[in-house]
Amino acid sequence: MTGISSEHNASTPAARRDPLGTQIRPAHYADAPAVGALLASALAPKYRPTLGRRAAEALTRIIGHELRASAHGYWVAERDAQVIGAAHLATVEDPPAVGVARRLAQVVGWTRTLWALAALSILSHGPLAEDEAYIGELAVASAARRQGVALMLMRHLDAQAAALGKSRVTLWVTDDNDAARALYVGLGFTEHSDRRWRLGRLIFKSRRAILMEKRLPGTVAP
Numbered sequence: 551m552t553g554i555s556s557e558h559n560a561s562t563p564a565a566r567r568d569p570l571g572t573q574i575r576p577a578h579y580a581d582a583p584a585v586g587a588l589l590a591s592a593l594a595p596k597y598r599p600t601l602g603r604r605a606a607e608a609l610t611r612i613i614g615h616e617l618r619a620s621a622h623g624y625w626v627a628e629r630d631a632q633v634i635g636a637a638h639l640a641t642v643e644d645p646p647a648v649g650v651a652r653r654l655a656q657v658v659g660w661t662r663t664l665w666a667l668a669a670l671s672i673l674s675h676g677p678l679a680e681d682e683a684y685i686g687e688l689a690v691a692s693a694a695r696r697q698g699v700a701l702m703l704m705r706h707l708d709a710q711a712a713a714l715g716k717s718r719v720t721l722w723v724t725d726d727n728d729a730a731r732a733l734y735v736g737l738g739f740t741e742h743s744d745r746r747w748r749l750g751r752l753i754f755k756s757r758r759a760i761l762m763e764k765r766l767p768g769t770v771a772p
């Protein structure tokens with residue numbers, strides 16, 4: 551898990567609100583438990599088989615550490631003082647994540663940590679390009695779905711990526727995730743390549759992971 555620069559967060563215009571009162575804002579340290587619980591629950595097919603039943607706690611530990619640092623790439627959607635959505639945007643300028651294994655091990659033990667890191671590595675995106683902003687996480691609480699919260703988050707991440715001078719946004723999605731794929735296609739993402747994975751099928755119960763990409767307006771393909 552990586553982050554984006556604090557300067558970027560600091561230069562963000564005033565938080566955006568929708569008619570239902572949803573606000574998109576940078577995540578704070580105090581949000582770590584809510585973000586950890588939301589990601590563990592919404593992304594259970596990814597985190598339950600890897601981090602196990604203490605996934606929420608483990609994610610909270612890692613995210614809390616990142617949010618304590620000045621630079622991170624986490625954003626939340628908040629309504630009525632509740633975190634109802636979360637997303638993470640990464641760029642090549644992010645500081646490297648350090649101490650992840652040790653922090654995970656403090657929660658789930660070393661055996662589970664080594665397993666989780668190995669299993670999650672098959673989902674990893676690899677080194678980011680200079681012109682790329684990568685969405686590593688996106689989740690909306692089940693009670694808040696189909697209300698445009700993900701749309702708000704994604705549009706916000708687009709704006710952040712553009713403000714950072716990036717020309718394209720990338721993400722991975724599994725082929726069985728119809729909701730997310732419909733969301734991304736609606737936003738102008740197209741399929742770039744895919745990974746057919748035997749191991750992924752065993753662990754994450756999906757046949758294929760798809761790399762999707764969206765070129766930001768005003769930029770041209772190299």
Ligand SMILES: CC(C)(COP(=O)(O)OP(=O)(O)OC[C@H]1O[C@@H](n2cnc3c(N)ncnc32)[C@H](O)[C@@H]1OP(=O)(O)O)[C@@H](O)C(=O)NCCC(=O)NCCS
Pocket residue numbers: 592593688689690691694695696697698699700701702722723724727728729730732733734736
């Ligand atoms: C995918 C997810 C983030 C969508 O969040 P959301 O706030 O409900 O999405 P929105 O309300 O902004 O939906 C925007 C559009 O996306 C598409 N969409 C969203 N959910 C959909 C669903 N369940 N089925 C079909 N299309 C869907 C629709 O086109 C929708 O527009 P519409 O409601 O006008 O038809 C949410 O379902 C989620 O958290 N899922 C679990 C975590 C996950 O899969 N994250 C993505 C990992 S790659």
